[in-house]
Amino acid sequence: ETGVTQTPRHLVMGMTNKKSLKCEQHLGHNAMYWYKQSAKKPLELMFVYSLEERVENNSVPSRFSPECPNSSHLFLHLHTLQPEDSALYLCASSQDWTGELFFGEGSRLTVL
């Protein structure tokens, strides 16, 4: 199994839909992250969880709702998104929330 797995890899949704992105890490790490990657823009940190507690929330709109039920799983719940939210959403984990990041393959989201 790869270290960090994300599902789905591709998602197309309408602005009124509710969907969720899932991330699972098999590395025994205790910190997990959501990043947004848009074309021509830097990776943007959205949320950080350390030991299942949210330690960072980078002014992300409330239509994005993270959930971390345990140290191995991270979700990003999506609701009433906008077309400009279309991007690659990357999950990452690290041994602690200061260490080297291990990324998943990403979930390519398209909002119509």
Add this chain to the structure above:
Amino acid sequence: GQNIDQPTEMTATEGAIVQINCTYQTSGFNGLFWYQQHAGEAPTFLSYNVLDGLEEKGRFSSFLSRSKGYSYLLLKELQMKDSASYLCAVRRFTGGGNKLTFGTGTQLKVEL
């Protein structure tokens, strides 16, 4: 705040050497990372510098000058598979811990 600059695109020849520069302005500097990202794939860790000087790892080397706010990634004996985006990321210490911020990435194209 932070400012990270790196060239948008570079082109080099197979077998040659290429240097990708990254300049940054930040307070509380606590390390600089380089990641490689192939199209459609997850970023993968290449190198980490926290002290001044050169870190060598096979064909890849990374240099840091903290006083100049400057780093470079050196790729030797270029191969076609090195065509990818190279992301510079700066970690800084904030009141609540460490925070990692990415540059926009340098798209490297290796040609025959």
